[in-house]
Amino acid sequence: MTKIAHHMTDELLMGYASGTLPEAFALAVATHISLCDECRAAVESYEALGGGVLDDLECAELSDASLEATMNLIASMDPEPVDISPAGDPVLPAPVLSYIGKSLDDVRWTSVGMGVKQAILKTSSDASARLLYIPAGVAVPDHGHQGTEITLVLKGAFSDEHSRFARGDVEIANEEMEHTPVADIGEDCICLAVTDAPLKFNALLPRIAQPFLQI
């Protein structure tokens, strides 16, 4: 495991554990915890809290013959095959890959200018997720945010005015923040970006381009 410096917030980890996040945010958390055992342990401890909640609940009345119906259901279901977890691609962890295909080669990139490419992932409409491809050394135009935007690095690294983010690291931006992420010189950068509101670009050209970004 690579050393991860920037983690998910407790709020997101707990939201994931309780199953209340929009799909795109859940994807970001699932991807991060595939790379970060520290946050995976936190998710599982929030699940333990969920188990405690379940244990503490009043009992609802079951319908008659509920157990019998369940036994019939079990008999009618195909036996679960021994799960062989789909191996992740060296760049794309399994949760991202499940939206893409078999490998990084299956990503259908579209150009958004300046060598930057994106691929929108099909999630529920309450938030959006996309892969971003930023060529080495390129700056993504200064942009502010509406709502919350999570950027998770999968390959390469980028820096903004505040810090540097490498594989597995999560940057969480909110409305107050305006920043210009710049990809490291040495290597092209691939990120998973998730947002619950459209990005707003401050520079003129990207603002014109924004309708084509579809988010």
Place this chain on the structure above:
Amino acid sequence: MTDATDARSAWVTHVLRIRDTRDQSAFAELFQYFAPRVKSFLMRSGADATLAEECTQEVMATLWHKAHMFDPSRASVATWVFTIARNRKIDALRKQRRPEPEELTWGPEAEPDPLDVLALQQESTQLVEAIAALPEKQRDLIKRAYFGDLSHAEIAEQTGLPLGTIKSRIRLALERLRHEMKRKT
């Protein structure tokens, strides 16, 4: 060891009996305890009684079929049942897909250390007892966060629950699991 830990470790044995010998009486006992709570959880999360009943049966059937996936060094049976019920809730009630992390499992041959299992089950018991000891208002707040009608901001910061202990325990289990997986490849 408390009686409550005994009970929790007993549930673990029940799941292993289902896994190893398809033991129907072990399943019936688990069903009797957990199914009414799962149904209650689904109804509190917004399902009507009919849908909740249907989903509860599916959740319990999944427990049967996925018994080989249960890792008692990382979760109590209640926690594991909760995750199955939660996934069913996302699928059937919220009509969304749930992205899952890459799986970490012991595989068919290796098993977790029984002492790790016991320690995790003890800490789960302490967590349940700590929840039960909270003032009613606070307990209700936590529950509502899990039913999805409250944001997590305040609760995530909640202190007083022994979540740190259980997190370190799970972290340790993950480390051993990684080590084991590396050894095999």
